[in-house]
Amino acid sequence: MTDTAAQTEKAKLLDDVRSVLNNTEELLASAGDNGSEKARELHQKLQTNLKLAKARLLDAEKAALGRAKEAAKATDHYVHENPWKAIGIASAIAFLLGLLVSRR
Template identity: 35%
Template sequence: MANRTPNIDASTDQLKSDLEHLTNTLEELVNATADDSRSNIKEMRQRAEQRLKDTRANLEARGERLYGNARDNVREQADACDKYVHANPWTSIGIGAGVGVVIGMLIGRR
C-alpha cells in the first residue's frame, strides 16, 4: 500500500498541471477576444477546445484507472477473507456469533 501513494501523488500533480494548462489557454482566449481580431479568436478557440478535450480525456482515463485499482483491491480483500473463512471455519463462526451478540445487545438497549 505504501507504493500506491507515489502513484496518487503523481496523478494529483498531473491533474493540477492539466488544469493549469487549461486555465492558461482559456485566459489567452479571453485576452484574444479583447483584441477582436477574428483570426486570433478562431485560433485561440481551437486551442482552448483541444486543451479541453485533452483534459477531459485525461480525467476520464484517471477515473477509470482509479476505479479499476479500487475494484482490484476490493476483490483481493474479498478473496483473502474467503480463503481465511475456508481455512478456519470454526473461528469464523465464532467471530460471526460474537459480532451478532454485540449487535443484538446494542439493539436491545434501545
C-alpha cells in the first residue's frame, strides 16, 4: 500500500470514528436521565469515556498532521537540494506507471 493510499485510509478511519462518536453522543443526549440510579451511573460513565475518546482522536489527528507536515517539508527540502534527481525519479515512476497501465 502506498503512502497516499495509507493516508487516505487513515483519514477515512478517522472520519468513521468521528462519526461513531458523534452518533453515540447524540444517542446519549436523546436517552436523557430517566431511569434508575444504575442507568444514570452508566450514562455518566459513557459520557466520560466518550469525552476521553474524542480527546484521544483529536491528539491522533494532531500527531498525524504533524507527521504529514514534516514529511512534506523533508520532501520539499530534498527536491530543492536535488532537483535533477527528483526529476529523474519522477520520470522513472511515470514511465513505469505508463508501462503498467498500457499492459492492462
